[in-house]
Amino acid sequence: MELSEDELIAAIRTLLSGDQPGVVIGIGDDAAVVEAGTGQPVLTTDMLIEGIHFELDSISARDLGAKAIAVNVSDVAAMAASPRYALVSIGLPADVQAAWVVELYAGMRQACDEYALALLGGDTNRSGRVVLSVTVVGEVAPGHAVTRAGAQPGDAIVVTGSLGAAAGGLALSRLPPTRASRLLSEPWARDLLHALSRPVARVGEGQTLAQAGATAMMDLSDGLAKDLSRLCAESGVGARVELVKVPVAEPLRLGSPALGVDPLELAIGGGEDYELLATLDVTDLERARTELNERFGVRLTDVGFIVEDEGLVAVDADGRTSPLEPRGWDHFADGS
Amino acid sequence: MELSEDELIAAIRTLLSGDQPGVVIGIGDDAAVVEAGTGQPVLTTDMLIEGIHFELDSISARDLGAKAIAVNVSDVAAMAASPRYALVSIGLPADVQAAWVVELYAGMRQACDEYALALLGGDTNRSGRVVLSVTVVGEVAPGHAVTRAGAQPGDAIVVTGSLGAAAGGLALSRLPPTRASRLLSEPWARDLLHALSRPVARVGEGQTLAQAGATAMMDLSDGLAKDLSRLCAESGVGARVELVKVPVAEPLRLGSPALGVDPLELAIGGGEDYELLATLDVTDLERARTELNERFGVRLTDVGFIVEDEGLVAVDADGRTSPLEPRGWDHFADGS
Numbered sequence: 001m002e003l004s005e006d007e008l009i010a011a012i013r014t015l016l017s018g019d020q021p022g023v024v025i026g027i028g029d030d031a032a033v034v035e036a037g038t039g040q041p042v043l044t045t046d047m048l049i050e051g052i053h054f055e056l057d058s059i060s061a062r063d064l065g066a067k068a069i070a071v072n073v074s075d076v077a078a079m080a081a082s083p084r085y086a087l088v089s090i091g092l093p094a095d096v097q098a099a100w101v102v103e104l105y106a107g108m109r110q111a112c113d114e115y116a117l118a119l120l121g122g123d124t125n126r127s128g129r130v131v132l133s134v135t136v137v138g139e140v141a142p143g144h145a146v147t148r149a150g151a152q153p154g155d156a157i158v159v160t161g162s163l164g165a166a167a168g169g170l171a172l173s174r175l176p177p178t179r180a181s182r183l184l185s186e187p188w189a190r191d192l193l194h195a196l197s198r199p200v201a202r203v204g205e206g207q208t209l210a211q212a213g214a215t216a217m218m219d220l221s222d223g224l225a226k227d228l229s230r231l232c233a234e235s236g237v238g239a240r241v242e243l244v245k246v247p248v249a250e251p252l253r254l255g256s257p258a259l260g261v262d263p264l265e266l267a268i269g270g271g272e273d274y275e276l277l278a279t280l281d282v283t284d285l286e287r288a289r290t291e292l293n294e295r296f297g298v299r300l301t302d303v304g305f306i307v308e309d310e311g312l313v314a315v316d317a318d319g320r321t322s323p324l325e326p327r328g329w330d331h332f333a334d335g336s
Numbered sequence: 337m338e339l340s341e342d343e344l345i346a347a348i349r350t351l352l353s354g355d356q357p358g359v360v361i362g363i364g365d366d367a368a369v370v371e372a373g374t375g376q377p378v379l380t381t382d383m384l385i386e387g388i389h390f391e392l393d394s395i396s397a398r399d400l401g402a403k404a405i406a407v408n409v410s411d412v413a414a415m416a417a418s419p420r421y422a423l424v425s426i427g428l429p430a431d432v433q434a435a436w437v438v439e440l441y442a443g444m445r446q447a448c449d450e451y452a453l454a455l456l457g458g459d460t461n462r463s464g465r466v467v468l469s470v471t472v473v474g475e476v477a478p479g480h481a482v483t484r485a486g487a488q489p490g491d492a493i494v495v496t497g498s499l500g501a502a503a504g505g506l507a508l509s510r511l512p513p514t515r516a517s518r519l520l521s522e523p524w525a526r527d528l529l530h531a532l533s534r535p536v537a538r539v540g541e542g543q544t545l546a547q548a549g550a551t552a553m554m555d556l557s558d559g560l561a562k563d564l565s566r567l568c569a570e571s572g573v574g575a576r577v578e579l580v581k582v583p584v585a586e587p588l589r590l591g592s593p594a595l596g597v598d599p600l601e602l603a604i605g606g607g608e609d610y611e612l613l614a615t616l617d618v619t620d621l622e623r624a625r626t627e628l629n630e631r632f633g634v635r636l637t638d639v640g641f642i643v644e645d646e647g648l649v650a651v652d653a654d655g656r657t658s659p660l661e662p663r664g665w666d667h668f669a670d671g672s
Contacts, residue, residue, distance in 0.1 A: 006566075024376060025483055028570065030414035030554050031380035031474070033481045040360060041377065044367035045458040045471055047425035052462050078366035089383040089469045122381040126388050133425045133469035135381055138367070145369045147361055218366050230342075234364065 008101060009124060015105045020118035022084060027121030034085055034118070034137075042138035042145065044075040050129040058173045061100045063197040065107025068134045071221065073115050074201035074274040076138035078219040080146045080210030083117040083138045083203065091127025104132075115203060144210065146278075151216040151235035155279040155306040158288070160205050160298050163224060164263060165249035167270020169196030171259050183258055188251035195249070199274040205296055209278050212288035217278040222271045224303075225324050229312050231277060238311045241304035241324050243268075268314075268324070279306055344437060345460060351441045356454035358420060363457030370421055370454070370473075378474040378481065380411040386465040394509045397436045399533040400468070401443025407557065408472035409451050410537035410610040414555040415483070416546030417476035419453040419539065424470050427463025440468075451539060480546065482614075487552040487571035491615040491642040494624070496541050496634050499560060500599060501585035503606020505532030507595050519594055524587035531585070535610040541632055545614050548624035553614040558607045560639075561660050565648050567613060574647045577640035577660050579604075604650075604660070615642055 009028075016027050025033040048068050050056060059067070069086055076083045088108060092101060105119075112119040117136065169192035172180055183189040202219070209217060216235055220227050224246070232239050248267040256263040280288055282305075289300040304315070312324035345364075352363050361369040384404050386392060395403070405422055412419045424444060428437060441455075448455040453472065505528035508516055519525040538555070545553060552571055556563050560582070568575050584603040592599040616624055618641075625636040640651070648660035 025415075025481060029483050029485075030411040031378045031417070031472075033415065033417075033476060034377050034379065036373070036376050036478070038372075040372050041370050041421075041473070042367045043370065043421060043423055043456060043471075043473065045423045045425045045469070047427055047459050047461050047463075047467065047469060049427050049461055049463050049467070051464060052427075075366040079361075079369065081367070081369075085377075085379060087379055087381045087471055089381045089471075091383055091385050091388075091467065120379060123383050125383050125385055127383075127385050127467075128387060128465060131383070131385070131427065131463075131467050131469075133381070133383060133467075135379075135423055135425075135471040137377065137379065137473065140369065142372070145361060147365050149365075 008098065011098065011102060012105050012121060015102060015109060016119055016121050021116065023118045023120065032120040037084060037139040039139040039141050042076050042079050042081040042140050043135070044072055045133065045135040046072050046075070048132040050131070056130065059197050061103035062107035064132070065104040066111040066198060068132045069108050069111035069115070070199050070201045071274060072134045072136035073117070073203060074199070074219040076136055077201050077203040077206035078217050078276060079140060080144060080206045080217065081138040081140035083115050083136050085118050085120055085137045086112055087120050087135045088122040089133040090123070091125045091131035093129060094126055096130070115201065146210045146214050146217040148216050148218050148231045148234040151231060151237050151279040151306045153237055153306050153308040154282065155215055156282045156285050156302040157228065157239055157241065157304045157306060158278050158280060158285070158300050158302050159220065159224065159247065159275050160202050160292065160300055161275045162247040162249040162299070163220070163273050163275060164252045164267030164270050165192055165195035166199065166272035167266040168192040168249065168252040168255060168259060168261065171261050186255065188254040191251035192255060196272060199272060201274060202276045205292055205298055206276055208291050208295060209276060209288060212280065212291060213284035214278040214280055217276060220273045220275045220277050223269045224277065225268050225312065227277055232312065238307045238309045239304055240307055240313045240315055242315045244317045245301060245303045247299065247301040344434065347434065347438060348441050348457060351438060351445060352455055352457050357452065359454045359456065368456040373420060373475040375475040375477050378412050378415050378417040378476050379471070380408055381469065381471040382408050382411070384468040386467070392466065395533050397439035398443035401440040402447040402534060404468045404470045405444050405447035405451070406535050406537045407610060408470045409453070409539060410535070410555040412472055412474035413537050413539040413542035414553050414612060415476060415481045416542045416553065417474040417481060419451050419472050419474040421454050421456055421473045422448055422470055423456050424458040424468070426459070427461045427467035429465060430462055432466070451537065482546045482550050482553040484552050484554050484567045484570035487567060487573050487615040487642045489573055489642050489644040490618065491551055492618045492621050492638040493564065493575055493577065493640045493642060494614050494616060494621070494636050494638050495556065495560065495583065495611050496538050496628065496636055497611045498583040498585040498635070499556070499609050499611060500588045500603030500606050501528055501531035502535065502608035503602040504528040504585065504588040504591060504595065504597065507597050507602070522591065524590040527587035528591060532608060535608060537610060538612045541628055541634055542612055544627050544631060545612060545624055548616065548627060549620035550614040550616055553612060556609045556611045556613050559605045560613065561604050561648065563613055568648065574643045574645045575640055576643055576649045576651055578651045580653045581637060581639045583635065583637040
């Protein structure tokens with residue numbers, strides 16, 4: 001680090017200046033002050049740690065910054081809320097390059113501009129490894145947040161977009177470098193890496209699903225099986241998932257032979273898709289599907305339905321059932 | 337870690353349940369939802385990293401949790417605002433004891449109860465070392481936040497309480513264990529350690545100073561010299577500090593011979609006091625002093641005054657001047 005803390009803060013401050021919506025007092029004071037909204041504040045926070053969530057040699061500073069914002073915005077989107085402000089706490093090793101830090105903030109600023117929220121800066125510290133903690137404050141009309149707890153037996157289970165691409169990107173990034181770089185001439189390979197490093201938060205889609213009658217909603221960060229089991233636990237219900245309906249990401253399907261992975265397994269068990277998982281009364285399904293397609297060009301797929309009995313059941317093409325195992329990533333499990 | 341992530345989250349959830357002010361949807365969903373306030377939201381975030389800000393063998397989990405809340409509340413207090421909600425992101429090594437984590441959350445909850453804010457939970461991750469990132473959302477009447485930028489030439493420079501005790505506690509904690517434990521029979525030694533591990537955020541005091549006419553305000557986290565230089569830079573002014581007026585903490589004065597430290601140097605250069613530093617028109621000084629004393633039993637000391645010329649000047653008992661060197665802790669400086 002060739003800059004002192006005050007010099008680095010000055011550089012970041014320049015990067016965060018300019019027009020930002022709703023900011024009364026921005027970076028540089030003890031705290032930021034923002035305009036009050038008309039709705040209820042929605043608050044979420046997420047930490048990205050080098051060596052756990054990312055490796056410095058497999059994601060650019062700009063992508064890392066953008067991703068740190070997007071994953072928090074995704075949590076706000078999953079409540080059917082709108083993101084408004086982001087705060088950042090960051091831990092940086094003493095030998096980090098100032099250019100890397102500036103790129104990181106540029107990525108955060110870019111994502112904030114994209115999702116129309118203001119980046120307020122925050123705390124900068126020394127740390128053994130890079131740690132990035134982002135808090136996003138959003139807003140929702142009073143009483144209109146969609147929780148994980150409202151799923152009813154008979155509801156359709158839906159997901160936006162397609163699943164497994166980020167897990168495919170992770171599998172690709174873990175290949176030996178020579179093998180991985182050979183594969184990078186393939187469009188599917190670049191798509192998989194892009195899905196991992198630049199996830200998209202479904203903000204408008206979350207609000208549209210809420211308006212269409214979503215009874216429960218969450219974002220898919222730890223894989224369909226694990227996240228659906230959490231939604232079911234909160235709602236006190238169970239689920240049946242039809243495996244043939246699970247929308248496996250096309251680049252994952254194309255690349256799975258070369259990667260030596262089972263695309264369905266990654267689509268069900270892989271994390272970091274940041275698609276929305278929701279439940280809806282079946283009578284609302286077609287309208288939701290049409291609106292999501294017309295407004296955002298995003299596919300909505302029903303993958304099964306909610307049942308009264310606890311537990312998650314997978315149904316294969318021949319109608320055989322088996323437990324849908326949550327293979328999502330447990331941050332504390334040994335050997336994960 | 338003998339608990340899985342989901343089990344740990346369940347344990348934390350139990351600890352965070354019960355009556356919390358203004359919480360509509362608490363821990364356990366994608367994001368928390370809270371009641372809208374009537375003022376402008378005030379946002380701040382701070383990260384505490386093992387090995388940088390604390391060592392696990394020198395602070396208890398409960399103190400660490402309470403301190404993580406207090407230092408963020410202090411930033412909100414320095415804007416003359418009221419804290420409302422806290423969010424926590426935490427990184428935990430795989431071998432951390434569940435009991436330690438529960439104590440940490442108990443400390444956070446205790447501090448939140450003390451300062452009347454709700455603890456909303458947040459994100460839990462695996463990490464090489466303990467990392468704790470806290471965001472506090474507060475509230476201030478529109479237009480009533482006090483920034484660092486309003487100091488005027490002629491204003492008195494004031495500080496709440498006394499300075500240097502936390503730096504004394506740090507000096508004590510860095511002594512060889514046998515020498516430190518011998519000193520711990522002394523009340524001053526215990527007071528110094530307590531100041532370091534359980535700082536108090538000056539919430540009511542900040543609001544009282546604002547009402548009394550504070551023109552600029554910030555909290556003292558990096559030492560009087562460094563923080564005053566920041567306030568002056570934001571305000572475009574300089575300062576003269578009379579060294580004899582600096583309120584050196586009594587336990588530091590008592591312990592300085594045994595610790596082998598210069599108490600004035602620690603009071604000026606040591607960090608983590610979390611007292612408030614403010615500037616006031618001299619005609620407002622007596623009222624501010626009386627109100628702070630009557631309402632909170634807290635001393636307000638004027639330590640000098642703001643001048644037009646840039647730079648910080650120290651004036652000693654004989655009227656000799658020298659530059660007031662910011663010796664505060666630079667998180668990135670080599671050898672700091």
